Amino acid sequence: QKEVEQNSGPLSVPEGAIASLNCTYSDRVSQSFFWYRQYSGKSPELIMSIYSNGDKEDGRFTAQLNKASQYVSLLIRDSQPSDSATYLCAAQNSGSARQLTFGSGTQLTVLP
Amino acid sequence: DGGITQSPKYLFRKEGQNVTLSCEQNLNHDAMYWYRQDPGQGLRLIYYSQIVNDFQKGDIAEGYSVSREKKESFPLTVTSAQKNPTAFYLCASSARTGFSTNQPQHFGDGTRLSIL
Numbered sequence: 001q002k003e004v005e006q007n008s009g010p011l012s013v014p015e016g017a018i019a020s021l022n023c024t025y026s027d028r029v030s031q032s033f034f035w036y037r038q039y040s041g042k043s044p045e046l047i048m049s050i051y052s053n054g055d056k057e058d059g060r061f062t063a064q065l066n067k068a069s070q071y072v073s074l075l076i077r078d079s080q081p082s083d084s085a086t087y088l089c090a091a092q093n094s095g096s097a098r099q100l101t102f103g104s105g106t107q108l109t110v111l112p
Numbered sequence: 113d114g115g116i117t118q119s120p121k122y123l124f125r126k127e128g129q130n131v132t133l134s135c136e137q138n139l140n141h142d143a144m145y146w147y148r149q150d151p152g153q154g155l156r157l158i159y160y161s162q163i164v165n166d167f168q169k170g171d172i173a174e175g176y177s178v179s180r181e182k183k184e185s186f187p188l189t190v191t192s193a194q195k196n197p198t199a200f201y202l203c204a205s206s207a208r209t210g211f212s213t214n215q216p217q218h219f220g221d222g223t224r225l226s227i228l
Contacts, residue, residue, distance in 0.1 A: 102156075
């Protein structure tokens, strides 16, 4: 069974700090990885995608991928109260259907 | 504006009743998906479709049915066979992916289904 594991949290960080969210996946052939942000009662919103080993930066967000360790992370610099949400990690398989397997999410609270 | 429209926002089902959730997209995406989300949990795939007139079961298809008669539309029916239908239902779409490209999925605003 393909699985994506996340620490459910809750994770609390003070405003201005770096929030670090982690994710591991079991399917070695997964090729693409996505981070979604989901505010309470709302639908998931794509914030980052990463396909190659290493770091990918977009504004205050940095995604990190290590395929050898089957590990994906998301760093949020200068965290703001508006970043408080649940963050979902998703792994896309390599088959033609390109299905996503989602983790259960990490709840992040940024304290003012 | 391009996007994915789900309706209704809230839906109530009576015992023994089938209900249909609507999903329409104007993004010209080939692939469409239905997910179910229970409180505090991630998304679980119900059905997906990569092309018109074709769809496949996901991980939790029992008690659900779909159709894909038009590229823009992918309605989900929750049948009376689904004994625990209360959940947040999310529709997503993506451009068709080949083996060398990666296309993320984008979501509609969701439908909350409850039992009366």
